[in-house]
Amino acid sequence: MRVEIFSICDAATADGGKLNILGGFDTIWAGVIPAVHPQCALALRLRFDSSEGAQHGIVVNFVDFDGKHIMPAAHGTITLQFAPEQKSASANLVLNIQMLRIERLGEHSIDLLVDGVQVSSIPLFVRKSP
Secondary structure (H helix, E strand, C coil): CEEEEEEEEEEEEEECCEEEEEEEECEEEECCCCEEEEEEEEEEEEEEEHHHCCEEEEEEEEECCCCCECCCCEEEEEECCCCCCCCEEEEEEEEEEEEEEECCCEEEEEEEEECCEEEEEEEEEEEECC
């Protein structure tokens, strides 16, 4: 399994095998704490070899620097379809997030688990607006 794309962004869609990403970022500038980010999305593209099987469990955790969840974990299952001659297949996933509430400044983490194993993590910085 390979993570080809893992990004937090302003918006994303997945349609017809295409993943469309708008406004990738890693920092939220907060005027006040707690901060509420009204709209964002998490965009993922995962590639699996046919030998890895067709069904996989996915979990996404948003946690602060102490490991406390800043939103409930997102759980899902993906099912891939492999043509007989196809050695790998990809899955595009979009998690739309509304009203993301962040209680503390600092470096947060967005962690991706596939089949119970953490395979990737990206930072989300929350900083005080200048």
